[in-house]
Amino acid sequence: MTVYLVRRLIQALFVVLAMSLIVFIGVYAIGDPVEILISPDADQIERERAIRALGLDLPLWQQYLVFLTNALQGDLGRSFVFNEPALRLILQRMPATLELAFGATFLALLIGLPLGLYAGLRPNSPASKTIMAGSILGFSLPTFWVGLMLIMVFAVQLGWLPSTGRGETCSVLGFIGITPCSSGVQWSFLTTDGLAHMVMPAINLALFKISLVIRLTRAGVRETMLMDYVKFARAKGLSPARVTFVHVFKNILIPVVTVVGLELGSTIAFSVVTESVFAWPGMGKLIIDSINVLDRPVIVAYLMIIVLMFITINLVVDLTYSLLDPRVRLENKGT
């Protein structure tokens, strides 16, 4: 187990290193950040000053070396645009994205699992057919369009929900009354106004996931129902509820956990569309804004964090497997 973890960590390190190199070269190939950031009426002297100020006068390999040296000391560089540490910028935006991603995943499981289970157990009922047809919509409707439709209907026409932005926030300690709300990490799910702001973006993000979970669950249930151990359990006289929730449910969770884990990762990393449409001040909006102005330190730091996150999620998924299915072994076969 330890060997396994160490090996995974070393792998992770290499991926992060490769990522930083690719991004460095990639941004360099796209264009010159100074051309984007500088005021159009800046003269040549000012342009040269800006290039020096951002450290872009050095050859690329030197810039990369400087970056690596600093990164080893925990400094991922300062944003060209905001003049603040890139890491801090990203961490500031992280809670907003995390709560949205977890909210959406929670919704996906809450809605997707029961519906999928039902559709799997009664594949021919009209309700199941409606569920499956609905899930096709969830797959195929583009997120930005659904987002705008949600805004048009629930904010503009009905006026039930606020259209965009993140509402009031509060810290956990503030919520239980130990400190003032404004100190500490800010979460919007702790206030009613914040929750109201979260509803639409979370649903928008969840739509695709709900469909995914429904389909995976249904397929799993239908397959598992035909297995010998299920037939045996039923023959033994176990109640249908016990058969469904213990014998079937546990076995179909493996693919669901894998996919939901990866989906969670990509939601945290790249919920760019939803965050833009709903003006949600999360990391996805930060990365797309940074790419638009070639803010290289932020892009590099962001992608490195994302790589780390994916590696962690994969690890957690693998560990969950071994809990769900005793046949799965994590040890390297050779050792």
Added chain:
Amino acid sequence: MKRNLRRPKAAAIAIAATGLALAAGHARAQTATIAVGAPVTSLDPHYHQLSPNNAVSDTIFDRLVNTDARARQIPGLATEWRVVEPTVWEFKLRPNVRFQNGNAFTAEDVAFTIGRLPNVPNSPSSYAAYARPIERIEIVDPLTIRFHTREPYPLLPLDMTNVRIIDKETAESATTEDFNSLRAAIGTGPYRAVSHRNGDRIEFERFDGYWGDRAPFQRVNYRMITNDAARTAALLAGDVDLIDQVPTSDLAKLRADNRVHLSETTGLRLIFLGLDHLRQANESSPFITDNDGKPLGRNPLQDVRVRRALSMAIDRRAIVDRIMEGAATPANQFLPEGVFGFVADLPAPAYDPDGAKRLLAEAGYPNGFRIQLNGPNDRYINDSRIIQAVGQMWTRIGVRTAVEAQPWTTFVGRAGRSEYSAFLIGWGSNPDGSHPLRNIMATVNRDRGWGASNRGRYSNPQVDALLLQSLSEMDEAKREQQVIEGMRIAMTDVGVIPLHIQTNIWAARRGFEHTPRNDELTRAQDLRPAAR
């Protein structure tokens, strides 16, 4: 030279007014929410030269010379200014002005501000150029300051419209981060910032000690919603009271909606086509070939008849009406009427495809040639659709045009290296004809700082000579004549092909009134409750 247009208001009057407003129960109009389309990157007024930053700086801080909605100079923290000697400008400062922390405003603050401009670490686009002409600052008394320049420098008041004054005591050791965290964001402006979430929102509160007209709202929320459709939706849903950068596709709908009304004005941003002047008459331009796709061996754009033909082939009215939905004015020069340096007697841009064909034939291209027109697709309003339209219009006169639109990030670098033959780009001018002349029409010259955005490498000694004279001409009337003459020559020579000047459009909810500005800035103090 300038007279005081506004008198400072005594603090007592302001306080009395606050009481009256409260008594009147003006609760509805105490808070306003504004949504802007471009993110503000810093509250440090000297960190990043960027319109959204300048708009917010204008709310918190003041300038020596302010500008009105038509970009005319009006007294700000200076009440008057004059030329003492050709190289000495004197500014009389406004008495009894206080910063938002209670400190008195004096000449020391001005001197400190000018000194800080070149010394903001890591600035991606600094304000240092405004300090560069100043050789020495002389504080005559606490309310009189003199700028000694190296050479006669007529543009100093214009430069001062770009410099926001900060409090020396607060900002002496402040970094950009101190401004962003609000500790140092202390100005003399109508609102003070009370909270700031990077790239998301800023909250302002009225500064009751403001020297000018009292700010109309107790609180203003300033939100950044970069998605066009979401911004419009937020307005229609009533979550925000004012939006800027109204997308042209929503104009018809918003005009018909009686819950909102538009405020608009002709801007200072020209959309134009740059042309390759770098390749000489006997060289091939990178994206121009003959009709069989072979290199031409010469650069047709060096012939003024070809340039004129390309300009005459463009139906600007059609572009403005159909693509821009009327939100632009066809243009024949950089600035709109009424701005310093506008050339009144330049003929209106003519649409004449037959004349264009004749000119092409005269220039030796009776069958035209092939060209690629480049442009950005995410920078200016409808940019990629405009180059498609121009491509079709050029093809109609026999210049077969391929069109390629790219993201700004990749486009602008290549344009700067003069890699294109023809390209669409925009220019937001300062309200002075010398500004576009110096940056775009002047021969590229590093030592003078000229032609920094002259991406087509246009060069005309006559234009350069007039510009040079104008930059040290202290007589405003003479200077304007020189600028006008320079602009006339550059435009008659079709150094670039002007297309249109954009209209700046805001939309406000009923019950709010907004003063549109031609410099595109969306400022909290320009929004008021509508008079009932």
